[in-house]
Amino acid sequence: MPSSPAKGWSMGHNAGREEVVVSMDRDNPLREGLEPERRPAPFALVIFGATGDLCRRKLLPALYNLAVDRWLPEPYAVVGVGRSPMNDTAFRETAQRAIDQHSRRPRQAPVWEQFASHLYYLQGEIHDPTTYRKLAETLQGLAAAMPGRLYYLATPPTLYPEVARQLGTAGLGQPRGSGWTRIIVEKPFGHDLESARQLNLALHQVFAEEQLYRIDHYLGKETVQNLLVFRFANGIFEPIWNQQYIDHVQITVAESIGIEGRANYYESAGALRDMVQNHMFQLLSLLAMEPPVTLEADAIRDEKVKVLKAVRPLAGHAVNEETVRGQYQAGVVDGQPVPGYREETGVNPASDTETYVAMRLFIDNWRWAGVPFYLRTGKRMSKRATEIAIQFKRPPHRLFSAPSAAELDPNLLAIKIQPDEGIILRFGAKEPGARIRVRTVNMEFLYDTSFADPAPEAYERLLLDAMLGDSTLFTRHDEVEQAWAIITAILEGWKRHRTPLHGYEAGSWGPSAADDLIARDLARWRHL
Amino acid sequence: MANASIVRWEEPGPVGEDWPARRDEQLARQLGVVRPATATVLTLILWLDASAPLENWSQLAQDLAQGHPSRVVVIHPGDPAGPPICPVTVVATVRQRAGVHPLLFSEFLYLRPEGTLATHWIDLVQPLVMADLPSYLWWVGLPPAADFPWELLRAGIAHLIIDSSQVELSRWRSALWRAWAAQMRLEDLQWQRLRPWRMALADLADDPERRQALRRPESLEASWEAGEDDLTLLLGWLAARLNWSRASLAELLVRRQTNPATLAVHLPGETATLRRRGPQLELCPDPKEPPRLYPAVSNRLSALRDVLSRGHDPLLDQALEWALRAIPGDRLAD
Numbered sequence: 001m002p003s004s005p006a007k008g009w010s011m012g013h014n015a016g017r018e019e020v021v022v023s024m025d026r027d028n029p030l031r032e033g034l035e036p037e038r039r040p041a042p043f044a045l046v047i048f049g050a051t052g053d054l055c056r057r058k059l060l061p062a063l064y065n066l067a068v069d070r071w072l073p074e075p076y077a078v079v080g081v082g083r084s085p086m087n088d089t090a091f092r093e094t095a096q097r098a099i100d101q102h103s104r105r106p107r108q109a110p111v112w113e114q115f116a117s118h119l120y121y122l123q124g125e126i127h128d129p130t131t132y133r134k135l136a137e138t139l140q141g142l143a144a145a146m147p148g149r150l151y152y153l154a155t156p157p158t159l160y161p162e163v164a165r166q167l168g169t170a171g172l173g174q175p176r177g178s179g180w181t182r183i184i185v186e187k188p189f190g191h192d193l194e195s196a197r198q199l200n201l202a203l204h205q206v207f208a209e210e211q212l213y214r215i216d217h218y219l220g221k222e223t224v225q226n227l228l229v230f231r232f233a234n235g236i237f238e239p240i241w242n243q244q245y246i247d248h249v250q251i252t253v254a255e256s257i258g259i260e261g262r263a264n265y266y267e268s269a270g271a272l273r274d275m276v277q278n279h280m281f282q283l284l285s286l287l288a289m290e291p292p293v294t295l296e297a298d299a300i301r302d303e304k305v306k307v308l309k310a311v312r313p314l315a316g317h318a319v320n321e322e323t324v325r326g327q328y329q330a331g332v333v334d335g336q337p338v339p340g341y342r343e344e345t346g347v348n349p350a351s352d353t354e355t356y357v358a359m360r361l362f363i364d365n366w367r368w369a370g371v372p373f374y375l376r377t378g379k380r381m382s383k384r385a386t387e388i389a390i391q392f393k394r395p396p397h398r399l400f401s402a403p404s405a406a407e408l409d410p411n412l413l414a415i416k417i418q419p420d421e422g423i424i425l426r427f428g429a430k431e432p433g434a435r436i437r438v439r440t441v442n443m444e445f446l447y448d449t450s451f452a453d454p455a456p457e458a459y460e461r462l463l464l465d466a467m468l469g470d471s472t473l474f475t476r477h478d479e480v481e482q483a484w485a486i487i488t489a490i491l492e493g494w495k496r497h498r499t500p501l502h503g504y505e506a507g508s509w510g511p512s513a514a515d516d517l518i519a520r521d522l523a524r525w526r527h528l
Numbered sequence: 529m530a531n532a533s534i535v536r537w538e539e540p541g542p543v544g545e546d547w548p549a550r551r552d553e554q555l556a557r558q559l560g561v562v563r564p565a566t567a568t569v570l571t572l573i574l575w576l577d578a579s580a581p582l583e584n585w586s587q588l589a590q591d592l593a594q595g596h597p598s599r600v601v602v603i604h605p606g607d608p609a610g611p612p613i614c615p616v617t618v619v620a621t622v623r624q625r626a627g628v629h630p631l632l633f634s635e636f637l638y639l640r641p642e643g644t645l646a647t648h649w650i651d652l653v654q655p656l657v658m659a660d661l662p663s664y665l666w667w668v669g670l671p672p673a674a675d676f677p678w679e680l681l682r683a684g685i686a687h688l689i690i691d692s693s694q695v696e697l698s699r700w701r702s703a704l705w706r707a708w709a710a711q712m713r714l715e716d717l718q719w720q721r722l723r724p725w726r727m728a729l730a731d732l733a734d735d736p737e738r739r740q741a742l743r744r745p746e747s748l749e750a751s752w753e754a755g756e757d758d759l760t761l762l763l764g765w766l767a768a769r770l771n772w773s774r775a776s777l778a779e780l781l782v783r784r785q786t787n788p789a790t791l792a793v794h795l796p797g798e799t800a801t802l803r804r805r806g807p808q809l810e811l812c813p814d815p816k817e818p819p820r821l822y823p824a825v826s827n828r829l830s831a832l833r834d835v836l837s838r839g840h841d842p843l844l845d846q847a848l849e850w851a852l853r854a855i856p857g858d859r860l861a862d
Contacts, residue, residue, distance in 0.1 A: 028730060028734055030770075033842075039823070449563075449631050
């Protein structure tokens with residue numbers, strides 16, 4: 001009989017998804033009907049950049065809420081690494097303030113006290129090998145009880161290669177014994193195709209791809225995950241989810257906020273890098289992908305990559321015809337006057353950075369041939385709204401002609417990502433009365449009116465998944481590089497062809513050139 | 529639930545198809561226009577007999593509404609010789625929303641029928657079952673008599689929920705066979721509580737050698753608290769999944785009655801032990817291997833939510849059929 005402690009167990013003992021993979025053993029008749037246990041094995045989470053904004057606003061509140069929901073195992077440890085001089089007690093006080101300010105649920109004394117006892121702090125410089133030696137000693141002390149290690153890089157992206165290298169040098173990159181080691185990196189993953197490749201290369205020097213968890217918080221949103229459920233758990237949509245029935249698709253990510261003091265970052269990024277390369281391409285690929293063979297991480301990610309590979313490259317003058325760049329000017333948002341982008345603190349007064357981008361893309365495959373996908377995103381727009389709208393073709397024969405159906409719009413399915421998360425189906429209905437008059441009506445599903453439990457924050461779901469070794473909602477290296485390949489071609493096209501930068505008034509829906517872009521196909525942007 | 533108002537009122541009863549209109553009128557009087565929650569709505573009927581525990585069932589309905597906007601109807605029959613009355617107490621959970629109509633998230637109706645209405649309670653319940661949505665009857669108390677009209681109930685309610693930790697399977701045996709014959713889908717809250725046991729045994733069987741050995745164990749030693757029906761259900765599941773015959777299990781099984789519940793599986797060369805440890809289950813596959821802990825299903829509400837969320841589990845049918853056949857009793861379905 002087996003005697004190895006690891007053999008036959010669903011506890012992970014390598015860097016990948018061992019606990020999930022093993023527990024999904026299809027030859028095991030006792031496994032049938034049992035969902036895999038969603039509780040991670042004991043682990044130590046190390047957060048680099050523990051005194052930073054991300055840790056304070058998102059990570060510590062997310063971890064606290066996971067503790068409230070009893071998702072965390074016993075034992076576990078959260079080790080914050082930062083430059084500021086601080087001891088464990090001070091770090092716990094910082095965490096307490098962060099949770100009081102940013103947690104979706106109020107702090108409860110017993111849960112908080114239990115959670116706080118798991119928090120530790122290690123002062124150190126990112127470039128200093130001593131930091132990693134001290135970390136290794138700390139982790140060594142925890143190794144027996146907490147064989148899992150999860151690193152979270154909440155640092156500026158320029159430091160990712162250095163942290164990875166130092167972890168590797170200190171022998172902290174690989175799992176030991178029955179444990180696992182994983183690393184989470186935040187976007188941006190590079191600023192063009194070449195830098196993304198370099199970053200992947202640097203990370204792969206120390207970590208295998210299976211250990212890498214590239215986080216895009218959009219994938220942690222319930223409504224984004226619901227895209228998969230909506231498409232593949234219902235039988236009625238997939239047969240019409242193609243070029244035969246769909247006229248076009250619009251994806252909008254509109255923000256009413258400006259750059260919120262992040263001029264340094266935004267000046268070198270712009271809307272295309274900041275939103276399209278990651279969040280919007282995630283929405284695009286989930287919307288357009290083929291049904292995956294299974295719900296396993298790589299099966300889904302394989303299909304997403306195929307979509308990006310099928311996106312028709314925007315080369316040469318096509319860039320000027322298929323994209324619109326914009327930059328907000330002074331205006332009024334939510335009744336308050338706001339400055340133009342070039343007047344924002346820290347922004348070059350002659351800045352050429354786009355704060356708005358609209359584009360028309362085509363996916364050259366059997367399903368989507370000839371269907372335009374219109375993408376638009378911008379800052380300081382009229383309101384905050386993220387939505388996918390699928391506009392269907394009109395009926396082949398117009399039985400109810402004008403004037404009885406003069407205002408009849410084509411069917412539309414709107415998937416509202418935020419706010420007012422839900423799904424709306426637009427169709428024609430007979431107006432009551434003796435005459436045939438057709439009016440457009442909406443059939444609406446709203447999360448808020450269907451489920452009482454508030455959805456967890458995206459970071460809660462993603463942190464838990466990384467602890468469990470489930471990489472489905474994380475971005476794979478080829479996905480990142482393929483997205484950058486499309487974006488880099490556009491960036492180069494903009495540069496080569498001097499694509500104009502259109503001004504738009506803050507509080508509007510973007511430059512009129514974007515309206516012209518979609519109007520060429522006799523369509524118009526949704527009014528959100 | 530955040531921003532929730534609880535509204536209570538009494539109705540003379542009985543209530544029937546006109547219930548939504550009566551409810552909306554009452555809510556409008558108290559709160560202004562209230563709209564019902566959409567999607568994921570279900571009807572849960574609780575049948576309570578005199579032996580059923582006294583509980584705050586309206587609180588359970590409110591707790592349930594957190595995950596399942598629902599209509600919960602409690603039928604608690606009174607004196608069958610009394611006048612034909614059916615007073616109704618209503619508790620509605622309404623969620624207030626800024627700038628829009630409040631939302632009805634759950635409605636709890638406590639029906640106390642007497643006289644002929646007490647004996648014809650199915651007729652009272654049928655109009656309250658929402659069409660085209662999941663509907664469940666949770667039978668809290670002793671099983672019904674042999675002539676219970678399951679076919680009549682089946683017209684509106686698809687699922688029968690029992691809790692074999694409260695009333696043993698052996699007492700349910702005849703009623704369950706009849707409910708099955710009437711094509712009711714059977715659910716048992718105890719099945720959800722057995723989940724950690726099933727998880728532990730499934731983990732044990734992940735190893736191919738152990739899995740093979742589990743098909744022909746040397747013996748099974750079960751030490752169980754009083755009331756062995758959950759053991760029977762667990763063994764039913766194991767037997768059905770591993771193709772054990774009843775005869776071979778009878779030979780293999782050694783029963784004891786002790787605390788805490790323990791199941792020792794003797795395989796060639798090793799013994800794996802599952803033992804209840806407070807709120808957890810401990811699996812010790814072998815003295816050389818570290819024990820592993822499995823959290824228990826915390827309470828009855830969690831078990832009920834699991835049943836309502838996961839839907840019918842055909843593996844329970846297998847386990848239940850095996851267990852019912854193993855329990856001595858009438859030979860109705862044999």
